[in-house]
Amino acid sequence: MGIKFIDDFDFKGKKVLLRVDFNVPISKGRVTDDIRIKAALKSINKILETGGSLIIMSHLGRPKGKPDPEYKLDPVAERLSYLINKPVKKLDEITGPSVRKSVSEMKPGDVVLLENIRFHPGETSNDPELAKELASYGDIYIDDAFGATHRAHASISGICSFIKEKGMGYLIKKELDNLSKVTDNPALPFITILGGAKVSGKIDLINFISNKVDLMLIGGGMMFTFLKAKGYEIGKSLLEEDKLDLAKELLENYGNKLILPVDARIVDGIDKPETLRIVKVDEIPPDAIGIDIGPETEEKFSAKILKAKTVLFNGPMGIFEEEPYSKGTQKVLESIASAKCISIVGGGDSAAAASKFGFDEVFTHISTGGGASLEFLSGKDMPGIESLK
Ligand code: ADP
Numbered sequence: 001m002g003i004k005f006i007d008d009f010d011f012k013g014k015k016v017l018l019r020v021d022f023n024v025p026i027s028k029g030r031v032t033d034d035i036r037i038k039a040a041l042k043s044i045n046k047i048l049e050t051g052g053s054l055i056i057m058s059h060l061g062r063p064k065g066k067p068d069p070e071y072k073l074d075p076v077a078e079r080l081s082y083l084i085n086k087p088v089k090k091l092d093e094i095t096g097p098s099v100r101k102s103v104s105e106m107k108p109g110d111v112v113l114l115e116n117i118r119f120h121p122g123e124t125s126n127d128p129e130l131a132k133e134l135a136s137y138g139d140i141y142i143d144d145a146f147g148a149t150h151r152a153h154a155s156i157s158g159i160c161s162f163i164k165e166k167g168m169g170y171l172i173k174k175e176l177d178n179l180s181k182v183t184d185n186p187a188l189p190f191i192t193i194l195g196g197a198k199v200s201g202k203i204d205l206i207n208f209i210s211n212k213v214d215l216m217l218i219g220g221g222m223m224f225t226f227l228k229a230k231g232y233e234i235g236k237s238l239l240e241e242d243k244l245d246l247a248k249e250l251l252e253n254y255g256n257k258l259i260l261p262v263d264a265r266i267v268d269g270i271d272k273p274e275t276l277r278i279v280k281v282d283e284i285p286p287d288a289i290g291i292d293i294g295p296e297t298e299e300k301f302s303a304k305i306l307k308a309k310t311v312l313f314n315g316p317m318g319i320f321e322e323e324p325y326s327k328g329t330q331k332v333l334e335s336i337a338s339a340k341c342i343s344i345v346g347g348g349d350s351a352a353a354a355s356k357f358g359f360d361e362v363f364t365h366i367s368t369g370g371g372a373s374l375e376f377l378s379g380k381d382m383p384g385i386e387s388l389k
C-alpha cells in the first residue's frame with residue numbers, strides 16, 4: 001500500500017517521534033484501563049531496543065485547544081513508565097524552548113512524553129506551524145495511533161508533510177491487516193451483526209458493506225427504527241424519527257439481506273428490570289421500552305452465525321451495560337465464538353462488550369480503534385493512513 005513499516009527502519013541513534021492513542025480512562029489521577037497503552041508497547045519497545053530515543057505524542061479527552069488540568073498526561077506517563085520499566089520524562093508543554101532543550105539532550109533509550117497534544121489549538125485545526133515544529137524534534141515519525149487515524153490533525157496528518165522518514169507501527173498494521181479481512185474479499189458466508197444505539201451511526205457501514213455481506217443481522221436500539229419503518233408499534237423504544245425514510249429505503253434495497261429480530265425483551269422503564277418480559281416484535285405495547293433482542297431471535301441469529309466463515313460484530317444487541325439487559329449480546333457473542341469463522345469486533349462499545357463477557361483471547365480481532373474502526377469498515381479514507389503514503 002506504499003507505506004513504510006516500523007520494521008523497515010534503522011532506529012540506531014535516531015530520535016523517533018511516535019504518535020500514540022493513549023486516550024485512556026483516568027480516575028483520581030490514576031489510569032483505570034491501560035489497554036490502549038499496552039497496545040502501543042510493541043512499537044515502543046522495538047524503537048528503544050534498537051537504539052532509538054522516543055518522543056511520544058498523544059491526545060487525551062477533548063480539552064478544547066487549551067490546557068486543562070483534568071486532561072494532563074502525568075498519570076499516563078506514570079503508567080507507561082511502570083509498563084516499560086524505564087523513566088518517562090513527562091513535559092508540561094508541547095512546543096517551545098523547554099521542549100526543544102529536553103529533546104536536544106536525549107540519548108538513545110530515553111523517553112520523553114509531550115503534554116496532551118490537544119492542549120494546543122493547532123492540533124485539531126491541523127496547523128502547519130505546529131506540524132512543522134513537532135516534525136523538527138525528530139528524525140523519524142512513526143504513527144501507531146490507530147484510534148485517531150480518522151482525524152486530520154497536526155500530529156497525525158500535517159506532520160507527515162514536514163518529515164521525510166515516516167511509517168506505521170505494529171498496532172496500525174495489525175488493525176489494518178485484521179479489519180481488511182472483512183473489507184477485502186471476506187471468506188463467505190460473511191455475516192455482519194449490527195446493533196448499538198442508532199441507525200444513523202451505522203448508515204455508512206451498512207451501505208459500504210452491503211454488497212460484500214450475505215446477511216446483516218440487526219439488533220440493539222437501531223432495530224426499533226427498522227421495525228417502526230415496517231409499520232410496527234414500538235412503544236417508547238429508541239426511535240430515530242428522522243431516519244424512518246432511510247430505514248424504509250434500506251429495507252427496500254437490502255431487504256433480503258437485512259434480518260430483523262422476531263422477538264424482543266421489553267420493560268416498563270429502563271430502571272424497572274423487574275418488569276422485563278418477552279414479546280413478539282408485532283406485540284410491543286405502547287408504553288413498553290425494548291432493551292434487548294429476545295430468545296427466539298437469539299436462536300435464529302445463532303443458527304445463521306454458526307454457518308458463517310467471516311463475522312463482523314458491530315453494535316451490542318441490547319443495553320448490555322445493565323446485567324438484566326445483556327443476554328442477547330452475550331448469546332450472540334457466544335455463537336460467534338462457537339462458529340468456525342474469522343471474527344472481527346469493531347466499535348468502542350462492542351469491544352467493551354466482547355471484553356466484558358470474556359472473549360478477549362477468543363475472537364480473531366477486537367479493534368482498539370473505536371470510531372476509527374467504524375470509519376475504516378465504512379470504506380472511508382483515513383487521513384492518518386493516507387498521509388503516511
Ligand atoms: P459501538 O460503540 O460498538 O459502535 P454504539 O455506540 O453504536 O456501539 O452503541 C452502543 C450502545 O447502544 C450501548 O451503550 C448500548 O447500551 C446501546 N443500546 C443497545 N441496545 C439498545 C436499546 N435497545 N435501547 C437503547 N440503547 C441501546
Ligand code: MG
Nearest residue numbers: 347348349350
Ligand atoms: Mg459507541
